[in-house]
Amino acid sequence: MNTVEPIRDINTVWDIADYLGEKSERNKIMFLFGIYVGIRVSDILSLKVRDVRDMNYVSIREMKTGKEKRFPINEELRPLLNRYIKGKADYEPLFPSRQQNKALSRCQAYNILSTAGEKFGLQHIGTHTMRKTFGYHFYQQTHDIVTLQKIFNHDNTHITMRYIGLEQDAISESIMKLSFKKRR
Incomplete structure (x- = not known):
């Protein structure tokens, strides 16, 4: 299994969102939802339209952990989401596949995201990229690794730092500073 990376450059995040929007509003909103809420794909x-319609917070039971999770819908995401769900029935999957009344599959989501990543020269893109991008930018804006650890339900901050790519960034930066110049 290949490790996926967050999208570190905010302009690339929006380029990908715009690119996805040219192809499909569903794909764009799925991507934006993923980077704004930071939950697993x-x-x-698994969300239905009813889970987000007129809601400030969404409550779920995480599939991987079985834990209850409650998260706010970001004020930047809310108007995009409202426009997207307008006219949709509450029982419909929030991100439907082309098959009648079925949700988009994880495999389809992967293909959508990896194709967009390739378009912008990003090689390590997958479904976890949305969650990692959320975490990376959350940390860059807040420097609050403890809260991010709690959001992700990680056991410790080292796991969180490695998950969002900060550990690798620090290693790469240290290696780049290494010098074997002869000292006088």
């Missing part, structure tokens, strides 16, 4: 794809 399996939990995103």
Whole structure:
């Protein structure tokens, strides 16, 4: 299994969102939902329209952990989400596949995201990229690794730092500073 990375550059995040929007509003909103809420793709794809309509918070039971999770819908995401669900029935999957009344599969989501990543020269893109991008930018804006650890339900901050790519960034930065220049 290949390790996926967060999208570190905010302009690339929006380029990908715009690119996905040119192809499909569903794909764009799925991507934006993923980067704004930071939950696993399996939990995103299981949502119904009723789970987000007129809600400030969404409550789910995480598929992987079985734990209850409650998260707010970001004020930047809310108007995009409202426009997207307008006219949709409450029972419909939030992110439907082309098959009648079925949710988009994890495999389809992967193909959508990896194709977009390739378009922008990103090689390590997958479904976890949305969650990792949320975490990376949350940390860059808040520097609050403890809260991020709690959001992700990680056992410790080291796991969280490694998960969002900060550990690798620090290693790479240290290696780049290494010098074997002869000292006088």
